Amino acid sequence: MNLGAYIFRRTAIAIVLLVGLTFLTFWLYDLTPMDPARVVLGGDPGRPIPADQRKIVDHAIGVDQPLTTQYVDWVKGVVHGDLGTAWQGLSIDPDNGIFGTSVTAAMMPATWRSLSVVIGGLILLLAIVIPIAAYSASRPGSWFDRLTAILLLIGISTHPLVVGLLLQSLQRQWHWIPWGGYCPIHRPGEEVASAFPVSGSPCYGAANWAWHLLLPWITFAVFFAALYVRVLRTTLIDVLDEPYIATARAKGASENRVMFRHALRNAMRPILTMTAMEAGMAVSVLLYIEVVYGIGGLGRLSLQAFSGEVGYDRPMIVAIVLFIGIAIIGLNLLVDILYAVVDPRVATPGHDRRQLVVGPAA
Amino acid sequence: MVAVPASSRDRSGSRLLWSRFKRDRLAVASGVFLALLVAAIVVGPPIAERVLGHGPNDLFPYAVDTYLKPVGPLSRVPDLNTSVSNDEYDLGTAPPGTPKTLLILGGDGPLGRDMFERLLVGGRISLEVAFGASLLAVLIGLVLGGLAGFLGGMVDGAIGRLTDFIMAFPLLLLLILLGNTVGNRITFVTLHGALQPGVFSLILLIGIFAWFYPARIVRAEVSALKQREFVESARMVGAGEWRILRTHIFPHVMPVLLAYSSFLVASVILIEAGLSFLNVGIRLPTASWGTLLTNAWGTYRNPQPYDPQRMSIWVTVFPTLAILVTAVAWTLFGEGLRRALAPRSR
Numbered sequence: 001m002n003l004g005a006y007i008f009r010r011t012a013i014a015i016v017l018l019v020g021l022t023f024l025t026f027w028l029y030d031l032t033p034m035d036p037a038r039v040v041l042g043g044d045p046g047r048p049i050p051a052d053q054r055k056i057v058d059h060a061i062g063v064d065q066p067l068t069t070q071y072v073d074w075v076k077g078v079v080h081g082d083l084g085t086a087w088q089g090l091s092i093d094p095d096n097g098i099f100g101t102s103v104t105a106a107m108m109p110a111t112w113r114s115l116s117v118v119i120g121g122l123i124l125l126l127a128i129v130i131p132i133a134a135y136s137a138s139r140p141g142s143w144f145d146r147l148t149a150i151l152l153l154i155g156i157s158t159h160p161l162v163v164g165l166l167l168q169s170l171q172r173q174w175h176w177i178p179w180g181g182y183c184p185i186h187r188p189g190e191e192v193a194s195a196f197p198v199s200g201s202p203c204y205g206a207a208n209w210a211w212h213l214l215l216p217w218i219t220f221a222v223f224f225a226a227l228y229v230r231v232l233r234t235t236l237i238d239v240l241d242e243p244y245i246a247t248a249r250a251k252g253a254s255e256n257r258v259m260f261r262h263a264l265r266n267a268m269r270p271i272l273t274m275t276a277m278e279a280g281m282a283v284s285v286l287l288y289i290e291v292v293y294g295i296g297g298l299g300r301l302s303l304q305a306f307s308g309e310v311g312y313d314r315p316m317i318v319a320i321v322l323f324i325g326i327a328i329i330g331l332n333l334l335v336d337i338l339y340a341v342v343d344p345r346v347a348t349p350g351h352d353r354r355q356l357v358v359g360p361a362a
Numbered sequence: 363m364v365a366v367p368a369s370s371r372d373r374s375g376s377r378l379l380w381s382r383f384k385r386d387r388l389a390v391a392s393g394v395f396l397a398l399l400v401a402a403i404v405v406g407p408p409i410a411e412r413v414l415g416h417g418p419n420d421l422f423p424y425a426v427d428t429y430l431k432p433v434g435p436l437s438r439v440p441d442l443n444t445s446v447s448n449d450e451y452d453l454g455t456a457p458p459g460t461p462k463t464l465l466i467l468g469g470d471g472p473l474g475r476d477m478f479e480r481l482l483v484g485g486r487i488s489l490e491v492a493f494g495a496s497l498l499a500v501l502i503g504l505v506l507g508g509l510a511g512f513l514g515g516m517v518d519g520a521i522g523r524l525t526d527f528i529m530a531f532p533l534l535l536l537l538i539l540l541g542n543t544v545g546n547r548i549t550f551v552t553l554h555g556a557l558q559p560g561v562f563s564l565i566l567l568i569g570i571f572a573w574f575y576p577a578r579i580v581r582a583e584v585s586a587l588k589q590r591e592f593v594e595s596a597r598m599v600g601a602g603e604w605r606i607l608r609t610h611i612f613p614h615v616m617p618v619l620l621a622y623s624s625f626l627v628a629s630v631i632l633i634e635a636g637l638s639f640l641n642v643g644i645r646l647p648t649a650s651w652g653t654l655l656t657n658a659w660g661t662y663r664n665p666q667p668y669d670p671q672r673m674s675i676w677v678t679v680f681p682t683l684a685i686l687v688t689a690v691a692w693t694l695f696g697e698g699l700r701r702a703l704a705p706r707s708r
Contacts, residue, residue: 013523013526017523017526017527017530020527021527021530021531024531025539028536028539029539032539153690153693153694154686154690156693157628157632157685157686157689157690157693158682158686159632159635159636159639159655159685161636161639161659162655162659162682165659165660277529280529280530280531280532280533283532283534284532284533284534284633284636287534288636288639302532302535303640306535306538306539312539317535317539320532320535321531321532321535324530324532324535325530325531328529328530329526329530332526332529332530
């Protein structure tokens with residue numbers, strides 16, 4: 001099978017998966033005892049909604065249609081870049097239609113915030129993991145190797161929310177570091193004063209952004225460090241046994257050069273695989289991090305959508321499931337395609353790159 | 363025919379595994395700890411109740427101060443489940459002559475219940491969920507992964523895409539959404555009183571969405587094993603497909619899967635703790651380690667970093683440590699097994 005056909009087939013499957021994912025969410029929502037009219041109107045769950053009012057609301061948000069029609073309408077909207085209108089806080093004008101929070105408008109900043117946490121966390125993670133794994137792999141069984149293994153194990157066995165709240169408890173002693181919150185990189189419309197400005201500036205700009213995200217990044221890195229160090233260390237030990245490493249050494253390359261120029265490059269592949277496979281786990285960790293540090297990203301948004309006393313906000317939930325699905329499926333697809341480009345054997349049916357990695361998902 | 367000496371016959375299979383496993387002292391220690399823990403939570407609660415003279419749900423109004431901060435470990439507090447004073451503001455002192463009772467690990471929070479007994483009872487719930495969900499996930503993974511690896515072709519492709527599908531679904535969101543649907547209907551399925559209410563629904567929901575990783579491992583193992591010579595020779599002498607799976611392939615898959623389940627148990631313990639923190643979806647009516655943790659750290663609507671005035675540090679330390687130590691022990695145990703299985707890996 002050639003590469004183009006492979007990419008086409010995998011992309012088509014990914015789209016089918018996304019359709020299944022979102023339809024399942026629609027269907028599951030339909031199964032819950034949630035009353036969409038109640039979500040829109042709010043108020044005392046004990047008092048019934050008048051039938052005429054319910055009829056107007058149901059018609060306005062489209063839930064009087066059969067489920068498949070609702071889904072097809074939603075898909076049409078998504079294709080045009082419209083994720084619908086949130087049900088919570090919706091106001092209905094019988095003549096002019098509905099007014100409320102646009103899901104698309106709410107998702108964009110939230111997605112960017114979540115990406116800030118994850119990408120920064122990944123960079124910090126690699127900055128921690130690569131030196132530790134390189135040192136451990138060059139001296140397997142040394143005290144450094146064993147000690148870091150135990151410490152990282154404690155890191156992965158502590159719930160991320162406990163790590164987060166522990167760091168915040170420490171922050172009460174060290175007031176110079178911000179407890180969390182989020183500062184945008186670009187100047188927002190109205191200026192938000194920061195409790196912890198860098199050199200007295202208001203809360204925006206790259207320095208403030210990174211400074212406020214420091215504790216979230218640390219929390220993220222602490223959780224995943226153990227998995228990454230283990231995989232990278234094992235791969236490095238195997239790679240260091242390869243003949244070409246002996247050749248490099250025979251040519252007189254220094255140990256550092258052997259490790260960082262020759263060995264690490266070839267040991268990064270399993271890391272790529274694992275990043276794609278652990279993406280689902282990262283979403284859960286992200287949710288806890290956003291809650292603890294008060295970052296209004298996708299995790300917070302989803303809890304908000306689920307937190308209604310009267311019911312869940314379906315347009316919001318479906319949009320979040322869609323975005324997370326795109327992130328996870330897209331990342332796996334990207335890694336698969338990258339592999340297929342590097343190694344054409346991958347594009348043959350029946351090959352599973354994942355058999356390369358055996359290790360636990362936390 | 364040459365008689366095989368007993369010693370060399372014994373050094374095969376599980377014996378060999380054990381001799382390698384016991385060299386890893388940390389893993390052995392973890393195994394012993396876990397065995398003791400399971401024994402403690404199975405037989406412990408009734409014994410503790412008998413010896414200490416109070417139960418895990420008894421309230422001790424005098425075990426907290428005016429800020430509702432509970433007492434620390436090894437405190438003797440007046441054994442009163444309700445205040446006898448008629449003055450509702452008089453919470454400071456118990457009437458003289460009240461019998462005292464011992465709280466070994468102190469109070470559990472503003473209600474002043476016995477932390478030690480609640481840890482025991484909560485541990486039972488947490489481990490029931492962890493064991494049950496892991497078992498379910500591993501069973502589904504074994505069947506689906508085994509089918510995919512052994513049959514290959516279309517079946518493999520279909521199961522592979524199903525795995526991608528489950529993998530892409532955000533587990534936490536699903537648990538929240540389903541908690542209100544399926545959860546309510548099966549909360550009171552207790553398998554004739556064998557499980558606490560709510561445990562079964564958690565097992566079902568976590569298990570159904572955690573099988574994709576074991577399935578991948580089984581699939582990789584099986585598809586590698588089925589090309590080995592001993593499988594081919596078994597097929598040559600006329601063994602059926604089912605017999606090959608049962609006697610030649612599964613015995614090799616099981617140890618790997620066992621090591622993985624140990625990691626899985628550790629992660630389900632963490633997932634359960636997180637669900638209690640989110641306080642959405644499934645709510646366990648009884649104490650679990652997760653709910654004890656929320657006593658200390660709050661819930662997502664109200665996360666609370668440690669506050670020395672309001673909360674005794676022990677309330678924070680004990681549940682956190684219980685979860686941490688148990689999760690570390692399961693991971694070390696699994697690591698030891700994994701290393702014993704693949705002695706070449708360092």
